[in-house]
Amino acid sequence: MMTAAGVSADARGPALLDIRDLGIRLTDRVPHRVLVQDVTLSMHPGESVGLVGESGSGKSMTVKAAMRLLPSNAEVEGSIEFDGRLVDRFSRSELAAYRSSDVGLIHQDPRAHTNPMRTVGQFLVESVVATRKMSKREATDRAISLLAEMGIGDARRRMDQYPHQLSGGLLQRVMIAATLMNEPRLIFADEPTTALDVTVQSEVMAILMEQIEERDLGMLLVTHDLDLAAAVSDTLVVMYAGTVVESGGAKDLYADPRHPYTAALLASRPSTTQVKRLVSIQGRPAAAFEVGQGCVFAARCPFATELCRTDRPEMRLVDGSHVACHRAEAIADDLKVALHD
Ligand SMILES: Nc1ncnc2c1ncn2[C@@H]1O[C@H](COP(=O)(O)OP(=O)(O)O)[C@@H](O)[C@H]1O
Ligand SMILES: [Mg+2]
Numbered sequence: 524m525m526t527a528a529g530v531s532a533d534a535r536g537p538a539l540l541d542i543r544d545l546g547i548r549l550t551d552r553v554p555h556r557v558l559v560q561d562v563t564l565s566m567h568p569g570e571s572v573g574l575v576g577e578s579g580s581g582k583s584m585t586v587k588a589a590m591r592l593l594p595s596n597a598e599v600e601g602s603i604e605f606d607g608r609l610v611d612r613f614s615r616s617e618l619a620a621y622r623s624s625d626v627g628l629i630h631q632d633p634r635a636h637t638n639p640m641r642t643v644g645q646f647l648v649e650s651v652v653a654t655r656k657m658s659k660r661e662a663t664d665r666a667i668s669l670l671a672e673m674g675i676g677d678a679r680r681r682m683d684q685y686p687h688q689l690s691g692g693l694l695q696r697v698m699i700a701a702t703l704m705n706e707p708r709l710i711f712a713d714e715p716t717t718a719l720d721v722t723v724q725s726e727v728m729a730i731l732m733e734q735i736e737e738r739d740l741g742m743l744l745v746t747h748d749l750d751l752a753a754a755v756s757d758t759l760v761v762m763y764a765g766t767v768v769e770s771g772g773a774k775d776l777y778a779d780p781r782h783p784y785t786a787a788l789l790a791s792r793p794s795t796t797q798v799k800r801l802v803s804i805q806g807r808p809a810a811a812f813e814v815g816q817g818c819v820f821a822a823r824c825p826f827a828t829e830l831c832r833t834d835r836p837e838m839r840l841v842d843g844s845h846v847a848c849h850r851a852e853a854i855a856d857d858l859k860v861a862l863h864d
Pocket of ligand 2: 579582583584713
């Protein structure tokens with residue numbers, strides 16, 4: 524089977540994270556609401572994958588599933604393996620070890636995920652002292668040196684401060700340091716800079732990428748920002764309405780998108796200066812439970828035919844990209860013209 528990156532699993536060794544045919548539905552109401560369907564995504568050690576799509580496309584749900592953090596009314600199908608082990612089968616203690624030592628999670632809003640009553644030092648040190656049998660002394664030294672690596676001057680003094688004494692950008696650096704305390708192999712970064720002031724977004728992103736590269740960590744970057752994802756990822760996975768519509772090498776996908784949705788995302792970026800033919804994506808993004816039998820993007824797609832409205836396209840390989848579009852070959856030239864003229 525092909526991986527999300529379009530390279531067979533064998534060619535790059537076993538995957539670190541392997542999500543297959545993931546489906547997530549909420550069962551507290553009838554009919555059940557489907558939030559995610561048929562999401563397949565695999566990441567290799569040290570690989571950076573950008574998971575891109577508009578708000579509501581199921582990105583955060585996918586990450587929550589990978590960390591087994593979904594609400595109790597969520598029913599999951601498909602499989603998620605980390606390092607060859609099914610995350611679903613983890614015992615309580617294996618799950619705790621997985622969340623604290625194998626993977627790390629950086630949230631969009633660092634303030635919502637820190638305790639206002641605990642100092643930076645307590646926040647950084649307590650969890651690792653509990654899980655890793657690091658002495659308090661060692662953990663404190665490690666925290667201080669990590670803060671310094673995050674470009675936080677006066678790290679010792681910062682250890683005694685409370686979250687409200689830190690700016691959003693500083694607090695997000697503390698969060699990055701917190702995920703690195705236990706030396707994970709994979710970081711989930713869910714819109715890590717979206718809530719920050721524009722002036723510090725690129726600074727925090729640069730610090731995160733520096734750490735990822737220096738430590739050769741895998742990163743799943745969740746973002747609505749295709750430019751950002753393309754700039755920092757090896758591989759891009761584009762989601763729409765709870766499913767993957769296109770995936771491939773970041774450079775190729777960015778330069779030469781094969782799915783009309785990816786092309787529309789590229790054409791509608793605020794940074795785009797040229798007048799484009801695919802000026803905007805008509806209509807609003809759909810949720811998985813709102814789309815019918817056909818292609819998830821059919822209602823907004825300028826190229827949709829009757830087949831697109833009735834039959835869900837399978838993911839298939841077209842010129843090196845994985846794309847779920849019946850018309851990928853037929854519209855390739857139109858997409859090029861729309862984006863590059
Ligand atoms: N706790 C929840 N209960 C019900 N629906 C939810 C919940 N969280 C998210 N959703 C819905 O699930 C879909 C996917 O959400 P999410 O994964 O958060 O999207 P994204 O991260 O791509 O913006 C959306 O339609 C959203 O409204
Ligand atoms: Mg989200």
